[in-house]
Amino acid sequence: MTARPNILVLMVDQLVGTLFPDGPADFLHTPNLKKLAARSTRFQNAYTGSPLCAPARASFMSGQLPRRTRVYDNAAEFSPDIPTYAHHLRRAGYQTSLAGKMHFVGPDQLHGFEERLTTDVYPADYGWTPDYGKPGERIDWWYHNMGSVTGAGVGEITNQLEYDDEVAYEAVRKVYDLGRRKDDRPFMLTVSFTHPHDPYVARRKYWDLYEDCDHLEPEVGAIDYEAQDGHSKRIFDANDFRNFDITKEDIRRARRAYFANVSYIDDKIGEILEALEGVGLSEDTVIVFLSDHGDMLGERGLWFKMSFYEGSSRVPLMVSAPGMEPGLVRTPASTVDIAATLADLAGVDMASVAPWTDGESLVPVAAGQARKMPVRMEYTAEASEAPLVSIREGRFKYNHCELDAPQLFDLEADPHELTNLADDPAHAETAAAFAAKVREYWDMAAYDAEIRESQARRHVVYEALRQGDYHPWDHQPMKDASERFMRNHMDLNILEASQRWPRGE
Template identity: 50%
Template structure:
């Protein structure tokens, strides 16, 4: 890499399944911009999130720490202000750090190292969406249900369209403003869209990019009585069995989801065009990934919240042809590895002094094609559907899932990519399963983690109850724009105002 600090554009899509993208073999979905990035970029074929739920996954991604290390248990967990994020580390390296879009921060700190936050978040910043392990019989009203599937189809506008249109508009403006002003510091701009996250609703334009007869149905059906315990709990979480789903409803949901991916791809195309127009493309490393996937009806499961491939695996592309040659990476890595990767990209060195131990490992050996890259993902899940810690080890061709109250799961993804054969019950794999279990028991104290989760839930339950009494002060981020410095204003000479706003500048 060059000694000049590169800019970093980190693009995120919410709930985007790797298996639904043509760069990973999907024959129907259309993503010309992502495919173009992949052709000249580094594509990770086995990338995972470390906790398949929005907020925990993003906290892990931001901090390089597993959920149990930072209390990232669920979608209402607090991210402590004193946990350094990649935004803090890059800002300390003189980067401008900005976020446009979703990051699902809960708690009073809504910046976590970002110098600027260009939009509010689409999700609330309070502690209201917590599971309750003290009351497992009551299903909270805020849980997912199947309306996203039963009501899937075209729409003119939606909550998420309003949000993502704003996210990309402000991201483009940020890039335009960057080149119109002093470029004394490199930037790390995070652009985080909420699509293709359910509800599965998308404008007619994107719906019509796909014909009904080309929408592939789920490949795998698992009967209710054959589901593993965690999957059965997930079906209870989103009331899967409260209504019968028709083939048409499932097809509509998948068609709208594919349309939403094409919508995201169009937005990425807008960002790529802005980089080219502003002359920033050559010195900007583009990283694309997601926070988790979507089961999309496979195994009769929807949304995320499990360690099956559709839920836990994510796309990951690193595009910087000026710095790295195109390649495919087969080793298993995770989004937890992005913090040390971004820092190494920014500093061009592996000699870092972290403020606290980092559990993520740099992806640079993989990106540069050097020896020494890791092949391991560690996962933890404590959110909806879990009533005890759900723990995962992904290494070589195997995936091992341990939960103290559920049967073990062991899959050979090389020979069984659909995870249909649980080798934990196969005597021929008894030694391997025993070794994985021993590692899990040494790595984690499930009883202690359970108590930590319970205490965290109880604390937040009390805080929510208290803060709903009397005067309320919302933590949701409020973007502030200095209107006195925008557009036409009398305190600025007209020629100066027009000159500083025009790009390219007139010489």
Template identity: 35%
Template sequence: MPALPPQNLLVILADEHSPKALGCAGHPFVQTPNLDRLAARGTRFTAAYTPSPICVPARAAMATGQALHAMGRYADNADPYDGAIPSWHHMVRAAGHEVVSIGKLHFRGLPGDDHGFTEERLAMHVVEGKGDLLALIRDETAPPRKGAAKMAAGAGPGESDYTRYDRDIAAAAEAWLQAKQGAAPDRPWVLFVSLVTPHFPLTAPPQHFDRYPPEVVGMPKLYAPDQRPTHPFIRDYAATVPYDSGVTDQATVQRMLAGYYGLVSFMDEQVGRILAALEGTGLSGATRVLYTSDHGDNVGARGLWGKSVMYEESASVPMILAGQGVTPGAVCATPVCLTDLAATVLEAVGCATPPPAGSASLFRIAEGAEADRTVLSEYHASGSREAAFLLRDGPYKYVRYATYPPQLFDLAADPEELADLATDPGNALLLARLEIALREKLGGADPAEIDAGVKARQAAILAANGGREAVLARGDLPFSPPPGVTPAWS
């Protein structure tokens, strides 16, 4: 592939958008016309993963282009990115490009922190610069999260702080683009627009909620209690983050589904506003677009809501790349990760700074480079008693825990992950090969050693914040508030 001519780059990030909840991905009823049009003029990546299926670590790894174990920090929602490790924002800015963020960042955000942006507008950072300290309690003493009960209670038609915030983010992005109309910068710019929907609360504007009545949404797969997986990691998560505890009947489930899918359509509407502004200002021909999400959402599958597990609904993400140098209407099945944004952004704007090791340009991958690559996701946060590592290698997904039994899925033959192949003795050689590949991704480290190291850092952060009782007394937050909104502790 010849060198790309430098152009502007617009990155649009959603929060908690399951890759299956896309019309262009073949969803039977979800309505995402703006993202579908973006996919039609670009390439959609069908094996894209988050570095970690929870907000703060995913965003830290996406910023730095490095895996969590490689950084040795930022592994949970109480260890936010502080700018200490250089990000692609730092690299692009240092090369003389304007790089602006609008919306949710979920970094530490304390005075003096430099996250690498030229400017941050409407930035949402973690609460008090500390975030979710309850995530640090991961052993058998971890109490059930109180905020989880609010998931079902908040589902329905209406407006929330998050829908209002996303409208403000979209309006700010429109204004920023309009201000660029007719300008001729010395170097291409990067605009990072980060929305907060479809992250719960599952309160969707009525015109979008009403798109998804009960007869349309049906019921999630494997929702009945006797259908749910019994793997110990899943049991730990469901017990500590009991989102399903507020569900009393089928109507409640379907109201939650309508809320989630309504928020997906609402978010798509905001994406449409931003893309229309790009087109209306005459900047679309000089600007590439990348759309993705920080992680997915279980959306009731297997009785789970939220994220935090390694099933596809949670750990994989939508990813669409469009613009000059990208094949329109194409689909790429090569595994990719949000850590690949670093190399992608640097190439898009013509920045000669070498990307972090392991970060590969989506432009190159879309054209067939590194077709046999593997990608990694890891989890060390709330609801888990031990680490989980996901390796995607071709059609196989290998999920390795510190001590719990591994899981193995053939996503080509079983895209819904209904059959765990790890217990089949006939797969022993395959499991051995995937274990070797995983350890290579982990730099030769033993997964249990990484688990112990993360827990040691978490114990130190817990102690620095007064210990277990002080953190419990601080309370629980069901979700981070937007700028200017008082945290609703429970």
């Protein structure tokens, strides 16, 4: 391992952490991830910073929760003055590249990366801005609906399969370029896929792997709407559940396609890891595997994310790195910890911004040291009408929203979160302690006001910018054909030798 290791970050979208009790569950056909798990520190209780794509990803990259990043939802700008792990590593001399999704909103589509090998799969503008001023409003053209469940099944090509095929191709090509490069800087390559995010449509060869799967039905079946908590009711409404008749077979097909797409992603990750090994970089590269958030997959009758329940908020997290012994870590962790962890592994100083970060390095946590701060989550996007916050510490999770009754769950005794202990006299002291921490960490009234101001501003700007000439912010990957393959300003002999790995005679 070099003094400053190379870094490969492998991110997937909407992968359930409960499917990774200690690496991938046995029933999943994921040989490449299982091989990676065997050499990794595996964080069993890892959580997202926010159970939605753009807020989760901004938090993961910056080490800051959404209230600090102001990426409140999937249409909130990620400010270019917020340092990400790409900025920290690039400042320290790393070459930084991104292939795939990161859901950056705003004119800055790089956020510290020197190059971005693909465009994003989702729009970069303010069009998906929710509106707290219109509680209960459902925006049909971009809100999730249950059609992803009723339409689940087999497809050889989809919008998202096309995207992830391209991400994998560009990532493998980049790994080969890194192996035969003349640049002697360490590299950080982030590869971010959009699967297994819905729609639940999978290629036949992966679908067939789960024909006899014993996990095609949720462990906790649908709970009647009136018996759901306040936020879950809002999620049901936002997902337009009344206009769909979800059958048992729909559920089985959706879950089967989801598992199939986990296997599809495993294949794509295998291609990248094979390329890394082929060019001799495996031993010199830290590898991080994680998801932005999870998917309820029909548990409690809920689908997709937007919730603090385990299916939505818990994510897989594995780190293969020197100084971090392979094995299982049960201490709660967060994707918000990744920026500090990568800086720690690379020997990069983040002290100048440390007072304004919400994560901490997982290197000492993996070695058995206690966390300095509890794991926290925030949610302020569609299906919410006021900010929701959560604290995961020890065996407990505590959820708070000014509109709803608090929730306290003992995750060791009640892993399916079926018994709310917030009003249980036997847990009054614990509930009070968590309520005090909510007041310590958040000014809920101020947070709510900040979100409403942001939404109002963005609605005005979006409507204005869509009038007249429109100049989109979507990233346009640059490909200079005059510098590819063989051109007449190149020496053929030098070219063929330099582009070969291992080098010829």
